[in-house]
Amino acid sequence: MNLVESYKDDLKLIEKPWTGCWITMTVIALLLLPWFGNEHLIYMGTLIFIVSVGIMGQNILIGYTGQISLGQAGFLAIGAFSFGHMAQMGLPIGLALLGAGCMAAFFGVLVGFPSLRLKGPYLAIVTLGFGIAVYQTFASFEVLSGGRMGLVIPKFPALFGLTREASMYYFSLFLGIAFTLATYNLISSYMGRAFVAIRDNDIAAEVLGVNLTRYKLLSFAISSFYTGIHGAMFAMFMGFIDPQMFNFSESLIIFVAVVIGGLASVEGAIFGAAFVILVPQVFSGYKEFVPVIFGVTVIFIMIFEPLGLAGRWFKMRLYYRNWPFR
Amino acid sequence: MVNFIQYLISGLSAGSLYALVALGIVLIYRSTRILNFAHGDMATMGTFFAFSLLSWRFPFYLALPLSMLFGALLAVAFYFSIIVPAQRRDATMLGQITLTVGLSMIFQGAIIYLWGTDSKMLSFPLSDTKTWQLGPIYLNELSVGTLIVGILGSLLLYILIQKTRLGLAMKATSENLPAAQTLGIPTRTILATSWGLAALLGVVAGLFLAPALILDPFFMLEPFLKGFAGAILGGMNSLPGAIIGGLLIGIIENLCGGYISLEFKNTVPFIIIIIVLLFKHEGLLGKEFKERI
Numbered sequence: 201m202n203l204v205e206s207y208k209d210d211l212k213l214i215e216k217p218w219t220g221c222w223i224t225m226t227v228i229a230l231l232l233l234p235w236f237g238n239e240h241l242i243y244m245g246t247l248i249f250i251v252s253v254g255i256m257g258q259n260i261l262i263g264y265t266g267q268i269s270l271g272q273a274g275f276l277a278i279g280a281f282s283f284g285h286m287a288q289m290g291l292p293i294g295l296a297l298l299g300a301g302c303m304a305a306f307f308g309v310l311v312g313f314p315s316l317r318l319k320g321p322y323l324a325i326v327t328l329g330f331g332i333a334v335y336q337t338f339a340s341f342e343v344l345s346g347g348r349m350g351l352v353i354p355k356f357p358a359l360f361g362l363t364r365e366a367s368m369y370y371f372s373l374f375l376g377i378a379f380t381l382a383t384y385n386l387i388s389s390y391m392g393r394a395f396v397a398i399r400d401n402d403i404a405a406e407v408l409g410v411n412l413t414r415y416k417l418l419s420f421a422i423s424s425f426y427t428g429i430h431g432a433m434f435a436m437f438m439g440f441i442d443p444q445m446f447n448f449s450e451s452l453i454i455f456v457a458v459v460i461g462g463l464a465s466v467e468g469a470i471f472g473a474a475f476v477i478l479v480p481q482v483f484s485g486y487k488e489f490v491p492v493i494f495g496v497t498v499i500f501i502m503i504f505e506p507l508g509l510a511g512r513w514f515k516m517r518l519y520y521r522n523w524p525f526r
Numbered sequence: 527m528v529n530f531i532q533y534l535i536s537g538l539s540a541g542s543l544y545a546l547v548a549l550g551i552v553l554i555y556r557s558t559r560i561l562n563f564a565h566g567d568m569a570t571m572g573t574f575f576a577f578s579l580l581s582w583r584f585p586f587y588l589a590l591p592l593s594m595l596f597g598a599l600l601a602v603a604f605y606f607s608i609i610v611p612a613q614r615r616d617a618t619m620l621g622q623i624t625l626t627v628g629l630s631m632i633f634q635g636a637i638i639y640l641w642g643t644d645s646k647m648l649s650f651p652l653s654d655t656k657t658w659q660l661g662p663i664y665l666n667e668l669s670v671g672t673l674i675v676g677i678l679g680s681l682l683l684y685i686l687i688q689k690t691r692l693g694l695a696m697k698a699t700s701e702n703l704p705a706a707q708t709l710g711i712p713t714r715t716i717l718a719t720s721w722g723l724a725a726l727l728g729v730v731a732g733l734f735l736a737p738a739l740i741l742d743p744f745f746m747l748e749p750f751l752k753g754f755a756g757a758i759l760g761g762m763n764s765l766p767g768a769i770i771g772g773l774l775i776g777i778i779e780n781l782c783g784g785y786i787s788l789e790f791k792n793t794v795p796f797i798i799i800i801i802v803l804l805f806k807h808e809g810l811l812g813k814e815f816k817e818r819i
Binding site for chain 2: 262266268314317318320321322324325326328329330332333336337448452455456459463488489490491492493494495496497498499502503506
């Protein structure tokens with residue numbers, strides 16, 4: 201977008217003072233939301249922050265590293281259920297979250313191993329099979345899933361005199377911002393560039409000295425860590441989980457969110473999350489049309505704007521920055 | 527032993543339908559390198575169309591070809607209206623796969639809107655309660671009919687691909703698209719034909735699966751995934767591989783259901799595929815094209 205003169209310039213998150221200005225304003229608006237917004241708005245906001253963490257993770261895997269994965273629901277389930285069990289054992293929330301993320305990351309590495317040799321459709325079927333296997337496992341072992349009634353999870357406590365919903369909102373806002381910053385830093389590091397190199401051509405990347413084994417596995421581990429956190433937060437938000445929440449269509453929705461938001465874009469992940477959360481809410485009277493809207497949007501995006509909502513956003517900003525020149 | 531043969535037969539009959547689904551997926555993958563996630567939903571659409579025809583008192587022998595035609599037309603329309611413009615705009619492979627995911631969601635919504643979510647009974651001429659006894663083994667009408675349809679469908683496809691000029695053109699197009707264009711093969715038409723054929727096979731599979739499963743908007747999801755798994759197991763660009771893969775999935779699934787546990791009937795085939803892919807990562811009969819940088 202603009203001239204980069206040094207590595208330090210390249211690492212800058214905020215390039216123009218004006219950008220810094222509106223980002224600060226957005227963050228302040230989000231911070232003040234519980235004061236002037238109603239409960240529904242807080243609910244939506246919390247959900248969007250939670251989901252955007254997971255979408256960011258999948259964007260690292262699908263958008264940056266270029267590995268097709270359709271087993272996200274499996275990682276979500278692993279994150280959610282391990283968080284649930286750890287929280288029931290009485291672990292503090294932070295530790296349980298970390299544990300859930302690490303558990304998901306461990307399984308991510310397990311699924312990542314086949315990815316070292318498989319590509320395209322073959323990788324898709326392996327991840328898909330993993331998702332189904334996880335779903336079946338949780339559905340048929342009542343010890344894991346908490347039986348027919350599902351697993352009841354202690355909700356986030358009320359902190360600092362706020363309501364329980366507002367504290368959950370702030371916690372997920374904090375996590376959302378933390379993960380966004382972490383992702384920006386990750387993709388501008390050596391690791392992020394290695395991921396992009398693997399996506400563009402893995403053989404060429406290996407020739408240039410990228411350790412394929414390490415970085416493919418790392419990509420799987422990191423993305424499933426994010427998804428695990430997403431699952432755990434979702435479980436805490438809902439207060440109740442059962443395996444039915446993590447079926448194949450959940451994986452498809454995450455995939456669609458990544459694509460609609462924009463492949464290989466961090467802010468795209470947030471847009472994508474907002475899209476898949478807001479559309480079912482806006483069209484709640486016409487439930488059967490929600491998949492149609494998703495489908496039509498995906499097709500339109502793929503044909504007319506392959507960079508997704510993030511690409512549109514980028515072009516819009518560019519237009520106003522260069523105005524009145526084109 | 528008797529049990530084993532019984533499981534084998536029911537596995538073969540389910541597997542022959544998975545093979546039809548797998549053939550559809552492989553036909554499309556081989557010619558356009560697109561993984562068609564809408565395959566199952568196209569088949570569902572065709573099956574529901576047949577359901578409507580049958581409930582309007584159309585005879586079955588008329589409803590079957592009409593719904594096959596309907597499915598094929600849907601696929602061809604999708605190819606021309608969405609895949610071709612996307613390819614003109616240089617869509618990536620992942621982008622084209624995503625297009626089919628989008629299409630599958632649209633179909634799902636349309637099916638739910640048009641026919642509702644409640645499950646339906648398809649009035650089918652073959653029943654699975656009518657059984658014949660062959661020594662100690664029971665055969666039911668439906669599974670025998672299914673097996674015959676599966677074998678017949680694969681055989682007809684084989685003849686079409688191997689013995690006709692159309693099949694030759696299809697092979698040429700899938701081997702090398704620019705060369706086929708240079709030789710004057712109308713590649714667009716040929717590719718559209720592949721899409722149509724694939725959807726047609728899918729609708730046949732859907733129609734014969736509907737009486738065994740319950741006809742609801744999501745009934746093809748599992749057979750589609752199994753067919754996909756079969757296609758992968760056989761190798762994504764080998765048509766005989768698809769048939770073998772589909773049959774193997776059917777047999778493995780039924781043996782697992784019989785001997786191991788009914789709950790993991792759906793999972794064990796996937797685990798076996800993952801293991802096979804770890805050792806032979808292009809499927810049993812697949813030969814992926816070597817890649818150049």
